[in-house]
Amino acid sequence: MRHIISILMENEAGALSRVAGLFSARGYNIESLTVAPTEDPTVSRMTLVTSGSEEIIEQITKQLNKLVDVVKLLDLTEGPHMEREMMLIKLRATGTGREELKRLVDIFRGRIIEVTASTYTVELTGNSGKLDAFLEAVGELVILEVVRSGVLGIARGEKGLRA
Amino acid sequence: MELTGAQIVVQFLEDEGVDIIFGYPGGAVLHIYDALYTQDAVKHILVRHEQAATHAADAYARSTGKVGVALVTSGPGATNAVTGIATAYLDSIPMVVLTGQVPTHLIGNDAFQEVDTLGITRPCVKHNFLVKDVADLAETLKKAFYLAASGRPGPVVVDIPKDVTAARTEYVFPKSVKMRSYNPVVKGHTGQIKKAVDLMLEAKRPMIYTGGGVVLGGAAEALTELTRELGFPITNTLMGLGGYPATDPQFLGMLGMHGTYEANMAMHHCDVLVAIGARFDDRVTGNIEKFCPTARIIHVDVDPASIAKNVKVDIPIVGQVEPVLRQALRLLRESGGKSDAEALKAWWDQIGEWRSLDCLKYDPASERIKPQLVVDTLYRVTGGDAFVTSDVGQHQMFAAQFYKFDKPRRWINSGGLGTMGFGLPAAMGVQFAHPDATVCCITGEGSIQMNIQELSTCRQYALPLKIINLNNGFLGMVRQWQEFFYQGRYAQSYMESLPDFVKLAESYGHVGMQISRPEDVEPALREAIALKDRLVFMDFLVDPTENVYPMIPAGAGLNEMILV
Ligand SMILES: Cc1cc2nc3c(=O)[nH]c(=O)nc-3n(C[C@H](O)[C@H](O)[C@H](O)COP(=O)(O)OP(=O)(O)OC[C@H]3O[C@@H](n4cnc5c(N)ncnc54)[C@H](O)[C@@H]3O)c2cc1C
Ligand SMILES: Cc1ncc(C[n+]2csc(CCOP(=O)(O)OP(=O)(O)O)c2C)c(N)n1
Ligand SMILES: [Mg+2]
Numbered sequence: 059m060r061h062i063i064s065i066l067m068e069n070e071a072g073a074l075s076r077v078a079g080l081f082s083a084r085g086y087n088i089e090s091l092t093v094a095p096t097e098d099p100t101v102s103r104m105t106l107v108t109s110g111s112e113e114i115i116e117q118i119t120k121q122l123n124k125l126v127d128v129v130k131l132l133d134l135t136e137g138p139h140m141e142r143e144m145m146l147i148k149l150r151a152t153g154t155g156r157e158e159l160k161r162l163v164d165i166f167r168g169r170i171i172e173v174t175a176s177t178y179t180v181e182l183t184g185n186s187g188k189l190d191a192f193l194e195a196v197g198e199l200v201i202l203e204v205v206r207s208g209v210l211g212i213a214r215g216e217k218g219l220r221a
Numbered sequence: 222m223e224l225t226g227a228q229i230v231v232q233f234l235e236d237e238g239v240d241i242i243f244g245y246p247g248g249a250v251l252h253i254y255d256a257l258y259t260q261d262a263v264k265h266i267l268v269r270h271e272q273a274a275t276h277a278a279d280a281y282a283r284s285t286g287k288v289g290v291a292l293v294t295s296g297p298g299a300t301n302a303v304t305g306i307a308t309a310y311l312d313s314i315p316m317v318v319l320t321g322q323v324p325t326h327l328i329g330n331d332a333f334q335e336v337d338t339l340g341i342t343r344p345c346v347k348h349n350f351l352v353k354d355v356a357d358l359a360e361t362l363k364k365a366f367y368l369a370a371s372g373r374p375g376p377v378v379v380d381i382p383k384d385v386t387a388a389r390t391e392y393v394f395p396k397s398v399k400m401r402s403y404n405p406v407v408k409g410h411t412g413q414i415k416k417a418v419d420l421m422l423e424a425k426r427p428m429i430y431t432g433g434g435v436v437l438g439g440a441a442e443a444l445t446e447l448t449r450e451l452g453f454p455i456t457n458t459l460m461g462l463g464g465y466p467a468t469d470p471q472f473l474g475m476l477g478m479h480g481t482y483e484a485n486m487a488m489h490h491c492d493v494l495v496a497i498g499a500r501f502d503d504r505v506t507g508n509i510e511k512f513c514p515t516a517r518i519i520h521v522d523v524d525p526a527s528i529a530k531n532v533k534v535d536i537p538i539v540g541q542v543e544p545v546l547r548q549a550l551r552l553l554r555e556s557g558g559k560s561d562a563e564a565l566k567a568w569w570d571q572i573g574e575w576r577s578l579d580c581l582k583y584d585p586a587s588e589r590i591k592p593q594l595v596v597d598t599l600y601r602v603t604g605g606d607a608f609v610t611s612d613v614g615q616h617q618m619f620a621a622q623f624y625k626f627d628k629p630r631r632w633i634n635s636g637g638l639g640t641m642g643f644g645l646p647a648a649m650g651v652q653f654a655h656p657d658a659t660v661c662c663i664t665g666e667g668s669i670q671m672n673i674q675e676l677s678t679c680r681q682y683a684l685p686l687k688i689i690n691l692n693n694g695f696l697g698m699v700r701q702w703q704e705f706f707y708q709g710r711y712a713q714s715y716m717e718s719l720p721d722f723v724k725l726a727e728s729y730g731h732v733g734m735q736i737s738r739p740e741d742v743e744p745a746l747r748e749a750i751a752l753k754d755r756l757v758f759m760d761f762l763v764d765p766t767e768n769v770y771p772m773i774p775a776g777a778g779l780n781e782m783i784l785v
Binding site: 076 | 339340343344347348351368400401402403524525526529530
């Protein structure tokens with residue numbers, strides 16, 4: 059099953075490589091990984107998407123918790139949560155296809171953030187499934203370039219992850 | 222007091238209570254060596270290879286319970302230390318390794334003798350640090366010692382750039398340390414321990430299986446009390462030997478790939494398995510699908526990640542073994558419950574039958590010296606009271622099977638990484654920790670050559686080690702596998718062009734002996750042990766065809782041993 063794990067780490071040089079190294083050394087898979095500073099300058103927050111059997115996910119969270127730089131960890135998938143991912147996508151937009159693409163962007167509530175004679179660059183936010191669906195809808199033929207941020211996640215309600 | 226970084230390192234070691242370190246100098250650590258020169262609180266032992274410095278520090282830790290310390294230079298000094306760091310990592314040994322690094326402004330420039338020590342060691346340390354500012358040095362060192370020794374112990378590397386050792390700052394010894402991201406568990410959960418006690422009392426065919434955690438956690442006494450009170454059979458892993466007295470009738474010997482028939486059979490047939498400070502290594506479980514098919518499992522371990530890693534567990538208990546076992550004893554006594562005497566009697570009868578197979582028997586009347594005979598005799602001659610280090614191979618297994626350790630921290634070997642070359646430097650570390658003790662290194666002609674240069678260190682410091690070289694002329698453990706599983710195609714397992722070990726030992730200023738007849742084994746050992754102040758290298762020419770039995774072949778269950 060797919061799990062979204064949020065991690066607060068000490069803002070130390072090399073903290074990211076400890077996580078990445080753990081995953082490669084133990085053969086766990088990483089679907090996406092994002093890291094950025096938080097409101098607290100001493101920690102950075104990482105959102106990691108991985109998948110595996112219950113046993114493997116249990117080992118992953120235990121091994122992550124064992125890293126000395128990990129302050130706190132929460133498997134968001136264990137409770138109600140929200141996830142978002144942002145995508146920037148450059149599309150070939152020529153001839154009659156141009157109008158059609160614009161309509162699709164509207165339906166997915168994306169924004170066209172740059173227009174040239176032959177391309178649109180679209181910004182789209184949502185859960186990963188929605189982004190996948192958009193890619194499918196526009197079709198491979200017109201896709202020139204895709205950049206995705208990786209998943210961000212946060213628990214619903216009062217529950218939170220703070221150092 | 223304002224000190225240079227180098228002085229801080231040395232002063233810190235003294236304040237931390239470190240009286241001995243093992244190392245080898247080089248450019249990046251010259252300031253530190255200079256600071257060592259002007260004091261005598263911290264003794265520095267000059268080895269002949271950085272790998273030996275780490276093994277010696279590691280074995281010092283294994284035999285004392287204190288943190289072992291090694292000091293090496295940047296680049297090749299650090300890379301030479303990596304095998305020793307990984308060895309300590311896999312066996313959870315508390316060790317701090319100080320590595321020199323190029324000056325901070327050169328880091329990342331492919332400077333002379335620069336390697337990314339943090340990157341290279343990251344997968345085989347508990348944690349590592351790069352100290353970029355002398356103001357952080359003392360606190361970082363304190364954290365390193367704290368991390369190494371607490372929770373599940375392990376090696377910690379502190380990488381110190383040369384300019385940091387030259388810079389000056391005010392030094393105060395940090396008395397305590399707090400890390401919000403690191404809070405190892407000590408006491409176990411009372412409810413879980415209660416459940417465990419209840420389950421133990423219900424058991425009809427109980428088995429206790431303990432490992433290195435009992436030795437590391439100083440829990441041998443508590444374990445012995447609990448085991449005796451319950452009357453259960455007990456087995457130890459290779460790392461756990463000495464955690465329970467081997468001469469006690471409740472002890473079934475080591476389990477696992479080269480464990481005893483009775484220990485492995487009891488594991489396979491037990492209904493309640495009590496695993497304590499052991500990590501269900503694949504050398505112990507054999508085929509995991511066939512492991513303990515009828516058992517409910519209790520597992521005590523300080524590292525939550527050890528629990529349910531390989532085997533599903535019914536009652537997990539996270540905590541230090543010592544307080545957990547003490548609490549279990551208390552709860553057991555309070556409950557007034559007793560083990561099921563009738564069921565236990567039947568179980569011990571069954572175990573007696575397995576024991577009567579005498580699975581470790583060998584031919585003592587053989588014309589060639591049997592390696593087992595040498596260890597057996599050493600055990601008798603030393604009254605079972607020596608420190609024994611070993612290398613890796615058949616000789617290691619014979620040592621584990623035939624030297625009966627009644628006390629913890631007496632058996633020092635590399636189990637997890639299986640590092641050939643460990644034995645001799647490890648024996649040095651043990652002898653420095655216990656100057657008056659008899660320290661024996663059981664080795665093979667292959668392993669000993671991996672750190673043979675340390676005979677020079679032994680000479681310099683007059684270490685009276687007893688080296689027992691079980692010389693079978695083969696990389697015996699490799700040869701055994703080739704005999705069993707590769708139809709006797711002995712690819713590269715024959716050790717040719719061996720040195721004359723007697724002359725070699727003599728050239729280093731030691732005593733050398735060669736023993737080729739079984740009747741000379743005991744007199745030679747007695748003579749060697751009696752030479753209290755000399756290192757004696759005993760080259761035993763042993764039967765090259767001997768194999769280690771029992772053996773569980775790959776893919777088999779614990780009840781599927783090859784016996785002879
Ligand atoms: C040639 C060769 C053959 C081998 N054959 C065998 C064999 O036949 N049988 C065998 O048993 N091994 C054998 N081994 C060794 C094997 O590879 C493992 O090293 C060994 O089985 C691991 O022992 P352990 O489970 O006691 O774990 P250790 O590596 O000693 O780990 C200790 C465990 O205890 C925990 N712990 C540490 N401190 C504490 C504490 N204070 N409180 C609570 N928990 C704590 C740790 O978290 C860890 O889980 C062999 C090795 C070699 C090289
Ligand atoms: C550094 C290292 N290289 C290779 C091995 C693989 N290996 C395990 S046992 C062994 C043979 C050891 O030979 P020897 O020291 O003569 O001991 P014996 O088995 O003959 O008693 C080898 C090569 C190892 N464990 N360590
Ligand atoms: Mg050999």
